[in-house]
Amino acid sequence: MLIAKKLKANSINRMLKIENLQASIDNKSILNGLNLEVKAGEVHAIMGPNGAGKSTLANIIAGKEEYEVTNGTIELHGEDISELAPEERAHNGVFLSFQYPVEIPGVSVTNFIKTAINETRKAKGLEDMPAKDMLKMIREKSELLEIDRKFLSRSLNEGFSGGEKKRNEIFQMAMLEPKLAILDETDSGLDIDALRIVANGVNKLKSKDNAVIVITHYQRLLDYIVPDFVHVLYDGKIVKSGDASLALELEAKGYDWIKQELV
Amino acid sequence: MELKEKIVSSYVAFENKVDMNSDIHEIRSKALQNFEDLGFPTKKLEAWKYTSLNAVLKEDYSLFPEKENTIELADVKKYFIDDIDAYKLVFIDGKYSSFLSETTHDTFDVCLMSSALAKPKYKAVIENYFNKIAKQDNLTSLNTAFANEGAYIYIPKNVEVEKPIQILNFTTGSEAAILLQPRNLIVVEQNAHVQIIERHQSLTSHPALTNAVTEIFAAKDATVDLYKIQNDATNASLVDNTYIEQKSNSVVSVHTFSFGGNITRNNLNFYQRGEHIDSILKGITIIEGKQHVDHHTLVHHIEPNCESHQDYKGIYDERATAVFNGKVVVDKEAQKTNAYQQNNNILISDKATINAKPQLEIFADDVKCSHGCTIGQLDDAALFYMQQRGIPKKEGKALLMYAFANTVLESVKIPEVKQRITKLIAEKLGVDIGFDL
Numbered sequence: 158m159l160i161a162k163k164l165k166a167n168s169i170n171r172m173l174k175i176e177n178l179q180a181s182i183d184n185k186s187i188l189n190g191l192n193l194e195v196k197a198g199e200v201h202a203i204m205g206p207n208g209a210g211k212s213t214l215a216n217i218i219a220g221k222e223e224y225e226v227t228n229g230t231i232e233l234h235g236e237d238i239s240e241l242a243p244e245e246r247a248h249n250g251v252f253l254s255f256q257y258p259v260e261i262p263g264v265s266v267t268n269f270i271k272t273a274i275n276e277t278r279k280a281k282g283l284e285d286m287p288a289k290d291m292l293k294m295i296r297e298k299s300e301l302l303e304i305d306r307k308f309l310s311r312s313l314n315e316g317f318s319g320g321e322k323k324r325n326e327i328f329q330m331a332m333l334e335p336k337l338a339i340l341d342e343t344d345s346g347l348d349i350d351a352l353r354i355v356a357n358g359v360n361k362l363k364s365k366d367n368a369v370i371v372i373t374h375y376q377r378l379l380d381y382i383v384p385d386f387v388h389v390l391y392d393g394k395i396v397k398s399g400d401a402s403l404a405l406e407l408e409a410k411g412y413d414w415i416k417q418e419l420v
Numbered sequence: 421m422e423l424k425e426k427i428v429s430s431y432v433a434f435e436n437k438v439d440m441n442s443d444i445h446e447i448r449s450k451a452l453q454n455f456e457d458l459g460f461p462t463k464k465l466e467a468w469k470y471t472s473l474n475a476v477l478k479e480d481y482s483l484f485p486e487k488e489n490t491i492e493l494a495d496v497k498k499y500f501i502d503d504i505d506a507y508k509l510v511f512i513d514g515k516y517s518s519f520l521s522e523t524t525h526d527t528f529d530v531c532l533m534s535s536a537l538a539k540p541k542y543k544a545v546i547e548n549y550f551n552k553i554a555k556q557d558n559l560t561s562l563n564t565a566f567a568n569e570g571a572y573i574y575i576p577k578n579v580e581v582e583k584p585i586q587i588l589n590f591t592t593g594s595e596a597a598i599l600l601q602p603r604n605l606i607v608v609e610q611n612a613h614v615q616i617i618e619r620h621q622s623l624t625s626h627p628a629l630t631n632a633v634t635e636i637f638a639a640k641d642a643t644v645d646l647y648k649i650q651n652d653a654t655n656a657s658l659v660d661n662t663y664i665e666q667k668s669n670s671v672v673s674v675h676t677f678s679f680g681g682n683i684t685r686n687n688l689n690f691y692q693r694g695e696h697i698d699s700i701l702k703g704i705t706i707i708e709g710k711q712h713v714d715h716h717t718l719v720h721h722i723e724p725n726c727e728s729h730q731d732y733k734g735i736y737d738e739r740a741t742a743v744f745n746g747k748v749v750v751d752k753e754a755q756k757t758n759a760y761q762q763n764n765n766i767l768i769s770d771k772a773t774i775n776a777k778p779q780l781e782i783f784a785d786d787v788k789c790s791h792g793c794t795i796g797q798l799d800d801a802a803l804f805y806m807q808q809r810g811i812p813k814k815e816g817k818a819l820l821m822y823a824f825a826n827t828v829l830e831s832v833k834i835p836e837v838k839q840r841i842t843k844l845i846a847e848k849l850g851v852d853i854g855f856d857l
Contacts, residue, residue, distance in 0.1 A: 243808050258805070263827070264823045269809070279487075
């Protein structure tokens with residue numbers, strides 16, 4: 158009885174469960190049987206050399222259509238999401254901070270996020286967020302990310318510096334309040350001050366009800382966003398998992414020793 | 421009987437009916453002769469290479485419907501910009517509807533071409549301006565030959581018309597098929613200011629062909645803003661010939677919104693006769709199915725120190741076809757001309773076609789002329805990005821298209837017109853979003 162109860166609690170607690178995920182693009186196989194389980198309240202870091210499949214994993218969870226999932230399952234809150242459109246996954250709480258945020262000329266940051274929030278509310282059968290509440294939320298969250306007012310009326314990502322783009326991604330994350338946030342190399346292109354602001358923003362948004370997956374090459378970001386688990390992704394599979402100390406070891410020794418361990 | 425023969429042989433009866441002794445009798449006769457010689461345009465003509473009227477000309481059009489048709493305001497209210505106070509000139513099957521119109525003769529004239537042609541009071545204006553800049557080409561000649569009804573707008577010196585003028589042409593379908601030839605004359609004297617909204621609307625599925633001619637004269641320091649809303653049913657085709665002459669320091673803008681109709685051909689011609697003139701030509705075209713929209717623009721820079729700004733955006737889905745031919749002529753004397761032309765196109769389907777042709781003829785040596793033309797697709801990466809943030813694909817596409825076209829809307833001066841166009845775009849793209857950009 159006690160065990161059954163515990164199992165149930167576990168499955169509620171479980172945010173994301175990926176089993177034996179295999180995926181390819183243009184007939185080139187990229188993920189080769191990947192397993193990953195993330196619970197609410199946890200921070201997972203995924204590290205690995207270039208070409209290991211880190212960004213592919215992020216994009217597949219978010220539902221990018223170019224990838225073909227050939228085998229395996231992706232469950233969010235115990236439900237298979239692999240047939241859902243990207244926007245439906247977003248409505249279910251998946252957020253991807255893009256490695257290269259896309260420029261959308263002619264649509265301002267403010268109005269983009271308004272549209273995103275109201276489309277999400279529409280999908281949930283809710284009315285548009287009242288303008289007053291929206292403005293208040295925008296003010297709060299932009300202050301959290303130290304974003305200037307003027308910045309919000311600029312065209313989305315157009316002419317933004319690398320740091321501005323990433324800060325804007327986390328600003329959107331703060332506005333959308335996702336259950337599962339995947340940060341795909343959010344630290345790349347950031348100077349140390351911007352890194353601190355972004356990491357601080359992520360830490361403030363963390364709670365026992367949401368989870369974060371941090372994809373990164375470097376230990377640097379993990380000094381600020383401390384992971385509960387670190388996974389090494391290599392050749393489309395997670396080949397090693399550990400706690401935060403694994404990231405330090407990778408930083409010191411590189412990835413070659415893991416490749417050798419595998420042989 | 422072929423349409424051309426039918427038209428030519430109806431001329432005598434037409435003249436008898438309107439006024440044999442009219443001052444413009446000679447102009448009409450000459451124009452008829454011209455049309456008889458030239459006939460309808462065919463694809464053999466360079467200017468009509470990508471637009472064929474053949475199918476449209478096969479209909480057996482009624483030329484001068486006798487019946488006076490009435491329509492209820494409630495049925496057509498949605499075609500007006502009805503949330504603003506405006507003067508209105510409404511024509512039903514080519515006939516003036518006094519019931520739906522709101523004219524004036526107070527300090528300026530907003531009235532009918534037929535009365536302007538008939539009454540001595542207007543004689544001087546007609547003599548000075550009627551058919552003075554309209555080309556002698558086939559379709560303009562055809563219109564001139566039967567010129568009788570349309571809008572007559574005369575704004576005297578220093579008058580700023582405080583509310584816009586709406587010109588609406590309805591066809592009711594009381595005839596099996598109808599050919600309409602509205603003829604508009606708009607004279608805006610020195611330092612006067614007027615805003616005009618123009619629309620053609622068929623109310624049934626019966627074929628309608630409109631061959632319109634509008635002449636606009638903007639005197640020194642005058643400002644004219646013209647908005648053309650082309651959102652007709654797909655049984656209706658339109659050839660819209662607009663001729664604009666500007667004098668020094670005048671500013672004239674024409675916005676053309678082409679969303680509906682079967683075949684739409686816009687011939688928009690600007691002649692700059694003076695210095696420090698600004699001519700603004702903007703357009704948004706969004707079409708699908710088998711719709712066809714052809715924009716032929718001409719800006720003729722005749723004198724020095726003038727500017728022209730063209731910005732045409734087009735979005736084409738399914739089997740839609742379109743043409744943009746933007747001709748800019750800079751005469752030898754027109755030094756320090758600043759001519760800008762931008763034409764950007766998005767093909768949604770791989771069956772859609774755009775024939776884009778910037779055409780610059782520059783004879784002066786100290787000018788700034790730029791032109792840019794692009795043809796592309798919607799950005800898949802941007803779409804995925806928007807979907808990831810919870811914006812469904814259809815809405816995301818619409819938002820991208822709206823943002824693409826929005827540079828044209830920015831210069832619309834009447835907020836209600838801007839709102840209406842935004843609404844029409846949302847309807848056209850099948851989405852229910854506000855497009856607050």
